[in-house]
Structures are given as structure tokens and as C-alpha cells.
Amino acid sequence: MLLNAIILLPAAAALIAGLVPWPRLRPLLVPLTALTHLGLVCRALAQGPITPSHAMLGLDPLGGLTLLVVSLLYAVSSLYALGYLRCHHDWDNRIFTACLLLFLSAMSLATLARHLGLLWVAVEATTLVSAPLIYYNRNKFSIEATWKYLLLCSVGIALAMLGILFVAYASLLGHGEANIQLDHLLANAPLFSVPWLRAGFVFLLVGFGTKMGLAPLHTWKPDAYGEAPGLVGGLLAGGLTSVAFLAILRAMQIMTAAGEQAIARQCLLALGVTSLLFAALFVIRQRDIKRMLAYSSVEHMGILAIGVAVGGLATYGAMFHMFNNALTKGSLFMSAGNIHRHYGSKRQCEILGSLAVLPVSAGVFLAGFLAIAGSPPFGVFLSEFTILRGIFNTGHPLLSGGFLLLLTVIFIGMAGTVLPVTLGPTYDQQGTPGNHHETLLTAGAPLLLLLAVLAAGLYLPAPLKNLFANAAALLEVTP
Amino acid sequence: MHNLPDFILIAVILLNFFLLGTSRLGACVQAVALQGALLSLLPPLLSGPTVHALALSGGAFCLKGLVIPALLLRAIRKLDISREIEPRIGYIPTLLLVALFTAAAFVFGDRLPLLAAHLHSLIIPASLATLAAGFLTLITRRKAITQVLGYLIFENGIFVFGMLLAEAMPLMVEAGVLLDMLVAIFVMGIVMNHINREFSSSIDTDHLNLLRE
Numbered sequence A: 001m002l003l004n005a006i007i008l009l010p011a012a013a014a015l016i017a018g019l020v021p022w023p024r025l026r027p028l029l030v031p032l033t034a035l036t037h038l039g040l041v042c043r044a045l046a047q048g049p050i051t052p053s054h055a056m057l058g059l060d061p062l063g064g065l066t067l068l069v070v071s072l073l074y075a076v077s078s079l080y081a082l083g084y085l086r087c088h089h090d091w092d093n094r095i096f097t098a099c100l101l102l103f104l105s106a107m108s109l110a111t112l113a114r115h116l117g118l119l120w121v122a123v124e125a126t127t128l129v130s131a132p133l134i135y136y137n138r139n140k141f142s143i144e145a146t147w148k149y150l151l152l153c154s155v156g157i158a159l160a161m162l163g164i165l166f167v168a169y170a171s172l173l174g175h176g177e178a179n180i181q182l183d184h185l186l187a188n189a190p191l192f193s194v195p196w197l198r199a200g201f202v203f204l205l206v207g208f209g210t211k212m213g214l215a216p217l218h219t220w221k222p223d224a225y226g227e228a229p230g231l232v233g234g235l236l237a238g239g240l241t242s243v244a245f246l247a248i249l250r251a252m253q254i255m256t257a258a259g260e261q262a263i264a265r266q267c268l269l270a271l272g273v274t275s276l277l278f279a280a281l282f283v284i285r286q287r288d289i290k291r292m293l294a295y296s297s298v299e300h301m302g303i304l305a306i307g308v309a310v311g312g313l314a315t316y317g318a319m320f321h322m323f324n325n326a327l328t329k330g331s332l333f334m335s336a337g338n339i340h341r342h343y344g345s346k347r348q349c350e351i352l353g354s355l356a357v358l359p360v361s362a363g364v365f366l367a368g369f370l371a372i373a374g375s376p377p378f379g380v381f382l383s384e385f386t387i388l389r390g391i392f393n394t395g396h397p398l399l400s401g402g403f404l405l406l407l408t409v410i411f412i413g414m415a416g417t418v419l420p421v422t423l424g425p426t427y428d429q430q431g432t433p434g435n436h437h438e439t440l441l442t443a444g445a446p447l448l449l450l451l452a453v454l455a456a457g458l459y460l461p462a463p464l465k466n467l468f469a470n471a472a473a474l475l476e477v478t479p
Numbered sequence B: 001m002h003n004l005p006d007f008i009l010i011a012v013i014l015l016n017f018f019l020l021g022t023s024r025l026g027a028c029v030q031a032v033a034l035q036g037a038l039l040s041l042l043p044p045l046l047s048g049p050t051v052h053a054l055a056l057s058g059g060a061f062c063l064k065g066l067v068i069p070a071l072l073l074r075a076i077r078k079l080d081i082s083r084e085i086e087p088r089i090g091y092i093p094t095l096l097l098v099a100l101f102t103a104a105a106f107v108f109g110d111r112l113p114l115l116a117a118h119l120h121s122l123i124i125p126a127s128l129a130t131l132a133a134g135f136l137t138l139i140t141r142r143k144a145i146t147q148v149l150g151y152l153i154f155e156n157g158i159f160v161f162g163m164l165l166a167e168a169m170p171l172m173v174e175a176g177v178l179l180d181m182l183v184a185i186f187v188m189g190i191v192m193n194h195i196n197r198e199f200s201s202s203i204d205t206d207h208l209n210l211l212r213e
Helices: A002-019 A026-046 A061-087 A094-112 A116-137 A140-175 A182-191 A194-212 A220-227 A230-257 A261-283 A289-310 A313-343 A359-372 A379-393 A397-423 A440-458 A462-476 B004-021 B025-040 B042-047 B051-079 B091-111 B123-140 B144-162 B171-198
Strands: none
Touching (some): A002 A094, A026 A061, A026 A462, A061 A313, A061 A462, A094 A116, A116 A194, A116 A220, A116 A230, A140 A220, A220 A230, A230 A313, A261 A289, A289 A397, A313 A462, A359 A397, B004 B025, B004 B123, B004 B144, B051 B144, B123 B144
């Protein structure tokens, strides 16, 4: 009942948004829905896992963690959305608002799905409802980004469907039944036909990996994140990637249950390391702040993949990192959006020294950069350090050395862009009319997210810690 | 009559060749529609006339055979395009590639570990060949609309593979999958319209190269 409400509430709100004729009141639906949604999610999590056996919907720690991350990020972003849509009050916001709400519904469905087919339907739905969001600026660049995003992700997801069918065939061949409900799969996994299962895993990894943006399947990412409004970039980089990661983790769960964990980890590790390499190569001399953030997202997807691939303590670190990455990315994209909107540009040379002009947004952008790069005392530092300790524990000296080296390169590369943009000599077309200045909502929301990441670094509440530990446990132990 | 499924699968493979060999977009859309419509007849033929099979068959027929082709034909008329000019790889080389992939699909299909009932069935080769044809269309063609067709052919290949697994997906999920596909084509159609407007009446994806490092 509660789970149905979590999915249907935003969908119903989207329907209302499509029907009400008042463009000025319509944006209010977003924060109202998002905050209620967050309340429902917290209530569901407080009740503990809800996993009726062999049901289509359920809430286990892994899905619950992802749902919490998505809902929290979305709730804060919804405040920003209110301010953002007020800036553009003369643009038609009917489709944008409806899609924004449907996006929350589809992501919630993906986190609660206990059936691989339903999971697929939800993830594909997220692609379709987010495409109009990327195209909100309506120019040549954003249409190109939207097309690439739509086509690449749809084909990627189609590959994932093939992977799901392969897993179903592995089950059919192994014990005579092609049921792809998750509990069913986990219980019978040891009997599965190994070649089909492995093939299925590879297709699932490539398919959902495209959606998550692991290199070398990330090519749509800089374009889509670069051209989408900051609000949407944050939701994609923080929320949607976590959902896609969850889909990969479901595939990992099945492989672990089948006793094929080693090979699954190797595949994931290879993609993770490639992602770090690509991010390090492209983040250097990146002069476009939003594209830079996109490569940073590729980096952090790589870190998540490596964390789960190494296992043990690093898996716990990866769960914590998913939380930190989502909130920090939201904060960074929204503050970058404020800078972009004020200057009408996101190129480094045209937005130098923004700290003097937009003190809060540029300040949050600078602090967010320090946070995402892993400086103490932010939460990202703790989670990255936990993953690093996990790598050392399992005795991969080469991997840990390379991991540290690449992180340092990316830090320096990002600093080369972020420091001039925020602290450099000021260049502002003072008094140009029509410049959007930061408001309480648009500057407050990214600040709020950053404070949450800071709080997570200083003190982690016990229920949150348990949630991370329980989610990690699902990936470690054979049920 | 019990050879009807095999006949359909062979027709599907032959349509792949037709699709990659013709430059007329209208004919391409009709061929994809025919492919989809033929495939939608398979579920009741292979697993008997159960409610599940009949519903899936009806839904797939309406969508793959009627609604989606109608959407695409309307887009072609609206955008006023009739031919794919200069594919990235010429028609003869692509046809040779399809032939190669189809042969490989037959050889490879026989070596897979399969249930006894599925040995020497045409389902696996037809599925693999159609997947390959879809990929080739996606890679070698420049027009946005042919790329959408490639995606549809690819989906058809997945549908054929699904025939091995009669009841893996509950009906509700099948409906969701089909609905997602319809919405995908709908959204792609809208985006194509906007590409056409932004890039002065052309949906060549070669214009989509403004964003690079």
C-alpha cells in the first residue's frame, strides 16, 4: 500500500500538472509532491524491509537506499525547480513539470521493482520522460544532445532486455522454469546454465552501464549533462545514475547467488578502471563547466563500480559513496546552472571570477568541487577513503596506486577549470538587463545539499549507517 | 500447417535483406511493419492459443504492425523525405555483411547449449540475424528516421528471442514493454521534427556534430 503510494503519488501529480491551466501555480506541485514523497519514503524505511516473497514490488535495503538517495535529492532539487521555473515564467512549463514528476515516479518504480521485467520497463520509462527535460532550452545544441541521449540509451536498454531474456533462458535450461522474479532467481541461481547466465550478465552490464554512463559507454553523457538545465543535470547525475547502478547491482546479486561472483567482479572492475582513465583524460583542459561535471560523473560511476568489484569493506564504501555522490552532484549542477544562467555562458573564459558576482552560488560551486574531489571533512572523503582502504585490505597494491594517481590527476584537472571560474579576476558585463541573479530558492537548494554532504562527513546517523551496511550485506553474502 | 512458424521466421530473415538493400524510406517502414506483424503471429502458433499468447499477439500486432508504422509514415510525409541518400557504407557491402551475419547466426545458433525442444529451431538464428541487421542499420545510415527503423528491427530481434520463453514476463510487464516502445517512437518522432526545424529541413544526423571536445 505504502509502496504503491510512493510510485503513484508523483504520477498522479504529473497528471494534475498536465491538466491545470495555470502556468504560475503549476510549479508548486513539484515541491509539494517531492516533500510528501520524501515523507512516505522515510516512513517506509522506518518500517524496515518490506519484501513479500515473490511479489512484483518490495523494499529491500539495496532498493531502499537508492530510493532514499533519489527522494532526498529530488526533494531539495524541487525547491530549486520552483525558483528556476519562476525565472523562466514566460516559457511553457506544462510538459516540463509533468515530465519532471513522471521522472520521480519512474525512478521510484525502478527502485521498488522485484521483477527484472518491471525493472526494465521502469528504467526505459526514465529515459523517455527525461528526454524532454534535456531539451528544455530548445536550441540546436540541446536537440543534438537529446537525440544522442534518446537513441544511445534506448539501444543500451534494449541490450539490457536481451540480457534479461538470456538470464531467463539460463533459468529455463537450468531448472525448467523461466521466472525472472528476483527472489525466484536468487533461490534457484545455483542451478542455472552458466554460459547463458554469463552472457546475460555481460548484456545487462553493457545495457545498464550505458544508462549509468560507465566508460566507454558514456559518450552521450557530456552532451546531455552539458546542454540540460542545471536542475536536470543534477537529477540525472545524482538520481538516474544511482538507479542504473541499482540495476547492475541486481545483476551482481544474481551472479553472486549463482557462484559466479569472481567473473562478474572482473567485468565491473574493468569498466570502473576504464571510466577513471577516460575521466582523467577528458577532464584536463575542459573549459566548459557542465561538461567538466559530466566527466566527473563518469569518474564517480567508475569509483562506485570499483568499490563493488573489490568487495568487502569497499562495497560498504560504495554504498556510502552513492549517497554522497548524488547529493554533491546535485549541488554542483544546480550552482553551475545559476552561474550559467547569470552569464548566459558556461565557458570558462566568459565566467571568470564569478565569486564576486554570485557569492553563494559560486561559493557552493567551489566548495562542491572540493567535496567531490574528496577533500575532508566532506562525506565524499570518508566514502572514497573507505573504498581505498577496502582495496588495500584485499591486497591490490597496483590498483590502489593507480586509483590514487587518477584521482589526483582529476583533482588537478578540475581545479584548473574551477579555480579561475570562481576565484579568478572578475569579468562581468555589469548591469546588463535580463541577467538572472541568484534567489533564495536557486541559491539555497544547492547550499542545503552541500550542507547535507558536510554533515554526512562529520557525523553519520546510526539508521543511515545501518542502511548502508545492510545494502552492502545483500551484495556480499550468498542468500 | 505446422511449418507456419518456420515459414514466418524465414520471411523475417528475408525482410532483413530487403530492409538493408532498399533506399526508399516508405518501403523500409512498410517492410518493418510487415516484419513486426508477422512476428506478432508467433506467440499463439508456438505456445498454443492461451490468453497470454493471444493478448501479446494482439498487442504486438496493433503496435508493431499498425500504430508505429503509421506514426513513421506520417513523419516521412510531414518531413518530406523519401530516400536515404549516401549511407555510410554502400548498399552492396551492407547486403554482403547481412549475408555474412546471417550465415554466422545459423552456424553459431547450432552450437549454443539449448533445450532439446529448441535444437535446430529457426528461432535462435532468426533472432541473431535480425539483431545484427538492426545494428547494421543503426550504424550505417545517416537519417534519423532510418536509425529509428534500426532500433525497431533490433526490438524485433529481441521479440523473436523472447519466443523461446513463453511465460517469462507476466502480461502486465509485456504491456509495459510495448507501451515503452510506443512512447519511445512517439518521443523520437517529436525530436526528429525539432531536428528538422533547427537544421533547416534535414534530419541527417551528420549535422549533429556541434558538441565535441
